[in-house]
Amino acid sequence: MTLPTALADVSIPAWVRWLAQDADGAWWGFEAEPHPGDVAWYENEVGRYRRLADDAPNPDWRKTLGQRAMESR
DSSP states (O other): OOOOGGGTTOOOOTTOOEEEEOTTSOEEEESSOOEEOSSSEEOTTSSOEEEEEOOOOOTTGGGOOEEOOOOOO
16 A cells, blocks of 8 residues: 555554545554444454544545555564
8 A cells, every 4th residue: 555645754553554544534543454434444342543644534535445564574
């Protein structure tokens, strides 16, 4: 996944494996694959999650889910 511009200067925790944007423009990082709700992604009580950044509202928010590449150690 190509990193969105809104996240370019954000320190994303190493445990984040999924990135997604809600309808209101908020970007989130998830440890486990999230599920789409009515206007936002949710983690269904599995794994950690963190709000990473705010961006413009996005009517196509359901298309933003992407898996983050694993970093080599």
